[in-house]
């Protein structure tokens with residue numbers, strides 16, 4: 001059997017994994033050991049399972065795979081310690097992930113699709129066009145590979161789905177991936193970032209355990225949001241805000257409204273006032289993200305000055321809005337927000 005013909009056990013949710021492994025393994029404690037190797041320790045080969053008898057490991061390898069995507073490039077760590085990883089998938093697609101160490105925690109930014117069809121005009125992934133959904137093993141694989149390399153304790157680990165792709169357009173696989181992560185990481189340490197896919201947000205709202213939700217807002221009105229986020233035509237801003245008002249947030253948690261600041265376009269005092277008005281009534285904090293310039297993106301898109309950023313933020317604060325400013329990590333290695341591409345050569349923009 002080739003690797004692609006074997007079931008990759010990392011593609012299975014915890015309950016499915018128990019059933020699948022339990023069918024071929026006895027006694028039951030062996031199945032539990034195998035699950036722990038896969039879901040808690042992120043083993044990517046049966047040979048690594050040193051407390052499992054050799055013959056059983058060989059039998060498992062005949063029927064199943066536990067492979068993760070292969071790292072083909074790592075950047076030298078940036079000044080802030082962040083590091084970008086380029087993975088190749090079995091079908092040749094390439095994706096990127098980012099390791100971001102901080103003083104009290106470490107975040108790993110994962111891709112959920114090999115490309116993105118949403119086509120936000122400020123995003124390099126969108127510029128390079130659509131790709132396929134990633135499988136759970138391709139998402140957990142990014143995480144475990146990077147976590148193992150840096151030997152980060154699980155209790156310090158945060159996971160953010162903010163890399164390539166729109167996670168809510170790959171919801172089934174993302175939910176399976178979350179169920180695996182929940183074995184060792186609390187939901188409050190995991191964040192899903194969306195461009196505002198309303199049906200996906202509604203599905204997420206029904207889950208018994210929910211990650212944090214971040215939504216890209218980026219403009220305080222429908223017309224301007226359509227200009228940089230064409231998805232707004234399908235899911236209008238007013239409906240998105242109404243959906244967020246119905247979204248259940250756990251005690252002590254809040255939604256995040258991401259707002260990419262573009263010089264002279266959405267960073268004025270009146271824009272901040274309009275944004276505060278738009279978000280009124282939501283349990284939300286604004287994460288202001290000064291734009292990261294990139295040669296592939298429209299030349300008019302510029303990063304605002306520090307003065308303009310401070311003016312925008314202080315206007316929001318005066319309007320009673322909770323705000324943080326994302327000083328993007330990894331700018332010098334093109335690993336900051338909206339800069340992931342997974343491909344070395346540009347291709348024609350495509351949208352679905």
Ligand code: SF4
Pocket residue numbers: 116117118119120123124125126127163164165166194195338
């Ligand atoms: S910002 Fe997110 S949703 Fe928009 S094009 Fe980029 S990856 Fe896709």
